[in-house]
Amino acid sequence: MMPDASSPTTLQAVNPELKSAVAEAQLLLAFASRNGKSLTEETVNIVVKSGMQSELTEAEETAFWRHFALLTAAVAPVSAESVQAMASLAGQKSPVQKTVQRYTVTAILALAVLVMLQAYWAIGAFVISDMKSTQAQLSEVEMRILAGGKTTGDSLEPGLAHEGAQESRRSRRQSTASESMELKTKKENLEIYLDANYHWLKLWSRIPNTILGIDTMYDPDNSPEDAIKENIAYLQSATVTMDILQKYLLPLVYGFLGACVYILRNLSSKIKAYAFINASIINFHIRLCLGTLGGIAIVWFVSPEKGADPILSLSPLALAFLAGYSVELLFTVMDTVINAFTGDNASSPREEKKG
Template sequence: MSRKNNESIGPVSPEIAQVISDGQRLIAYIARNGGAELSADVTQIIVDAKYKLLRDEWSAEVETVFLLNYDKLAKIVYPVTIESVNAVIPVLTGKSSKPTKAAYAVSWYRRYTLLALLLLLTTQIYYLFGKELSSNLHSIFEQREKIQIQLDKEVIPKEEGAPLSIQLARLNQQLDANYKLLMHWNKLWSFGGTFSGSMPTYFQTKYEMQKKAIYRDRVVNQSQLDNLELNRSLHQARMVFFENVLSANSVLKVLQGYILPLMYGLLGAFIFVLRSLLKEIKSITYTFSSEIRYRLRLTLGALGGMIIGWFLKPEEATALASLSPMALAFLMGYNVDVLFSLMDKIIDSLKQAIDKPGESKSAQGQAKA
């Protein structure tokens, strides 16, 4: 049977051909999964469209009817879409099938979640080790100074002084061991760098002048030179000691206040993304827009974990005393909406504080009038 020229529209556009193919795939998905009830009329029109196209029976009227029924099909299968079906369900090509976008997403997020977890554990262990060394050094140094003062200033019996000397020697050994480990700890964040121990100009000049004064004597006192050199070495050693301790404390504060909360927030965001990804794959609703949303969620989660402490009032911090700062950072990364709610609350409070002075002035003006 021949058709009139005004009824034929020639070859269909690539977009319509793609929609026809998408309709077949949606019909197959519904039939295979049984999550929605197919309409016989809609199914007939969608299936016939492919064969009419093959038999060159396509027309404007056929295309209109097809598009109207495709719209009905899309509503039947919603929230599943052709994009989500293509992203989650593999297309069979012979015996094998190519990995889907959802499979790539699962692999990517799983891999980087494990990487984030390993980095977090490494950083946490590094922080705890440095914190313990710094705390031990501070405690041992104070005990050592107290015992040294007792031995230097107090007149104590020999039987009491001997135990103090033994205790002092033990503390010196502990101090040296902790200090050596702390220097190795500092080398990691400084990439192998060490402190030079160079003396400030004033002390260096003072040392040189004292040395010249000793040499000006006709008889050089070797004992004085030895004591001067010993004091100089002690000064340099203490400078390096305190430089290591101060720098370690600064790095510990940075780790505790910024790096670790950020990493905990990032891990919380990764956990949220994996959970959401599992839900969307199970419900066949994962699409490319989900991927964009997940990547943004990772950024927001990391930032949320880091800055949550900035927005907590003292009474709010007391209410959350049962949670450690790192646990709070993890929760903010997992549910960053809580942080946004807190920020909105602060902004509303600021607006009210700004508006109140203006309202009070207008009220005073009306009272005077």
């Protein structure tokens, strides 16, 4: 038997959602009043009256739901859930405060890790570049010494036996000896400098050297050949480590940091608009994963070239950060690659969804 429209019912007798809806309406009414939202007097009266009564008639419940919809539309995108998420309980942080703290700390830690990895990479890049430059100089000096040695013992023509010719010969020999001594000194200095570079390289790549067992692979005190092989192994290990850092670890961290920056900016916007809800935390977790994967994935698809598109001409690490901040950049690059293979300018899933 249906209840009469004039007979009162408890807030949960017919609709179990009514009691929670009345509480939400009271919360939104308080928010609207504090923030100067324009509401009709009838809406205010209905919400206030519903909160003061423990029982509502069918007509009163109908009026409540109608004005609750008007109240919700008036304060949108704010909702009762977002107001509750922003509110701090006694002695406890609100959900939004906890989220801000969590992602702020995460971004700071990611930045610290990035700075350490970037500094580590920069030191390795400098040492390897300096070694290659020193080796090139050393090879040039050795070739000059070899070429000078071949011409040192050259005799003058028989017709130059007069005193002036002998003086010229002595001058040439002195100049050659002086140049030869200078080249030998320069060679010794370059060899010492190169040994110092190898020592730096050994310290820099201690972790990969330990993993690969290079430190125990050769005995440089046993023979000069082992010392040479050990130096070559150090250089190869450092080159591989640099490649891993540049292609995998650094883009991963850059993408992660870019995602953190996006989340903090989005979080700031939601706080300003009172639009933060508990479901936002799940979206932030997903975005963090997508941004991190996007940072490393975009490096696989893009090979920056000078004169290309301003975005695609950026360095791989800059692109990794942008992909972490805006995952849509990765999707755009993927669509471009797919269209290049298929020759089809089909619309993206987002455009199909809009259509």
